[in-house]
Amino acid sequence: MGRKKGKPRVVVIGGGTGLSVLLRGLKEYPVDITAIVTVADDGGSSGRLRCELKMPPPGDIRNVLIALADTEPLLEGLLQHRFVGGNGLSGHSIGNLLLAALMELSGDFVTAIEQLSQVLAVRGQVLPAARHAIVLSAEMEDGTIVTGESIIPKSGKRIKRVFIDEKNVRALDDAVTALIKADAIIIGPGSLYTSILPNLLVPGIVEAIRESKAVKAYICNVMTQPGETDGYTAGDHLKAIHSHVGNSLFEYIIVNNGTVEEEVRAMYAAQGQEPVDYSEEYLTRQGYKIVADQLLIYDKFLRHNAAKLSQIIMGLIEKKA
Structure with a gap:
């Protein structure tokens, strides 16, 4: 059964600059956009x-x-x-x-x-994931607990898991409705532990994503993030999501296969960042369909190519229709 006529309903989940970059490209297309944003x-x-x-x-x-x-x-x-x-x-x-x-x-x-x-x-x-602010905590690999979204990446320790106090926290009703009715659900790009997972941990969000018949895709970050994803591959990003909310949450993973110029790579390496690599064999074995493209733009800093990302998303919607 194809999609109903009218503008495709696209729900994007995330936070930080990554989400904003994607939306600047996506708003140029004839789509009905809902952005669910971390609090x-x-x-x-x-x-x-x-x-x-x-x-x-x-x-x-x-x-x-x-x-x-x-x-x-x-x-x-x-x-x-x-x-x-x-x-x-x-x-x-x-x-x-x-x-x-x-x-x-x-x-x-x-x-x-x-x-x-x-x-x-x-x-x-534009909708907050929840009506009230949430408190994000992290259990580090050494067993210590760090509380505070802004403090977690500065702890100097590797993150084992993040969690929220679910008491009195639930997904906004409008956010749940948007997810269930969506034609496409896009997760990312954004900080894995402090932008993406805080949304998915809000009770009701993952359940709505699973219930939705939308095409679902995860946009993997193009660079690692110090204090969060040091040394992570695309597969490591997926493992973290799986361990927090289970697997099979989305069908596609969108990854960058372009190279970073040596001068730019060295500049980012000095800040503790490196390109996120991926193993096609591993991702396929995990059941994901891979969409790989040159997704990088460098203009003072590296970021996703919003226009190309938007084209990819529109292509996935058309394929589903």
């Missing part, structure tokens, strides 16, 4: 607002709203602007403060997101 951040401006105003962290939500917005460059620059001075204002971005203000006015974080989405003419729907 585990506890560092910087987001962490301060989370603590002082008892609100979910707005930073990743802000970045996603801006990525999907139909705004002038000046407005985008204004929303991303961080104060460098001022008693209490230093470090805060205007976009974060706008979300905080709208939440105070409406009394609800989800409503605040909807209102700012209207102001910015956002092309799609």
Whole structure:
């Protein structure tokens, strides 16, 4: 049975800059986008607002709203602007403060997101994975427990698993509905332990993904992340997801098969990062269909080619239809 007529419904799950990069490309296509964003951040401006105003962290939500917005460059620059001075204002971005203000006015974080989405003419729907902030903890390989999304990668230890306190935490109803009705569910790219898994650990998210008849794909990171995925291959990323939420969550894995220029590679190696390699034999043996392409762009820093990723996603949707 093919997909119903109309715009394909694409749900993207993640957080951080990786999700924003993908959405900037995907919004140029005739698709109905829903972005489900992590609410585990506890560092910087987001962490301060989370603590002082008892609100979910707005930073990743802000970045996603801006990525999907139909705004002038000046407005985008204004929303991303961080104060460098001022008693209490230093470090805060205007976009974060706008979300905080709208939440105070409406009394609800989800409503605040909807209102700012209207102001910015956002092309799609942006939803937090849960209505309230979650606390992310990690058990390290030496048995110690580290609590705090921003602290975990700085511990200097290898991560065994991450977990959340599930008490009073459940997936947003709209997020569950979007996943079940989706034509495509895309997980990633983003920090494995602090952006991807915090979403999947929210009760109700994985169950909705499994129930959905959508085409499902995981976009593997192109570079390892210090303190999180040092030395990881694409297979290691999958092993971590399997150990947390089980396997067979998605059908496709999208990986980069392009090379990184030696000069750029050396620059990243100095920061403890290296390209994520993959074994076609291992991934196939695990039951995944591999989509490999040159997915890298370098412009001051390495990132995914949003246009090419979007083309791949649209191709998977057409194949499923």
